[in-house]
Amino acid sequence: MARRVYKVLGFVFFGLAIIGVLLPIVPATPFLLLSAWFFARSSEKWHQWLLKSELFGFIVRNWEENRCISLRTKIVAITGMVVLGGISITFAVDDIRLKGAALLLMLIGSVVVLSIKTCGKPVVPQK
Numbered sequence: 698m699a700r701r702v703y704k705v706l707g708f709v710f711f712g713l714a715i716i717g718v719l720l721p722i723v724p725a726t727p728f729l730l731l732s733a734w735f736f737a738r739s740s741e742k743w744h745q746w747l748l749k750s751e752l753f754g755f756i757v758r759n760w761e762e763n764r765c766i767s768l769r770t771k772i773v774a775i776t777g778m779v780v781l782g783g784i785s786i787t788f789a790v791d792d793i794r795l796k797g798a799a800l801l802l803m804l805i806g807s808v809v810v811l812s813i814k815t816c817g818k819p820v821v822p823q824k
Contacts, residue, residue: 700738
């Protein structure tokens with residue numbers, strides 16, 4: 698029963714990570730890491746799929762092996778939130794409460810991303 702719930706949660710958090718990639722005010726990385734955690738405990742198939750993903754695999758591998766994310770990932774995440782979120786707030790949102798909520802989400806997302814340890818230089822795997 699727990700494995701099924703974890704698998705569903707893995708897909709839910711993966712979906713939120715995809716939304717985070719598409720929407721600038723939602724961070725993708727924390728949801729991606731939660732997705733990997735749930736898949737690791739519920740489905741070896743989906744966990745391996747995530748690890749081998751060209752788009753997300755390196756982020757998950759860095760986290761699982763070193764408990765860190767790369768500086769590049771942090772820069773892309775925060776820059777995306779600030780630039781695209783700022784454009785969205787400036788041009789697409791009229792209600793001041795919605796602007797405040799979006800700014801709060803961007804701030805929380807930035808704090809979460811910055812609170813995760815930054816990886817050092819990547820190690821080249823030995824052949």
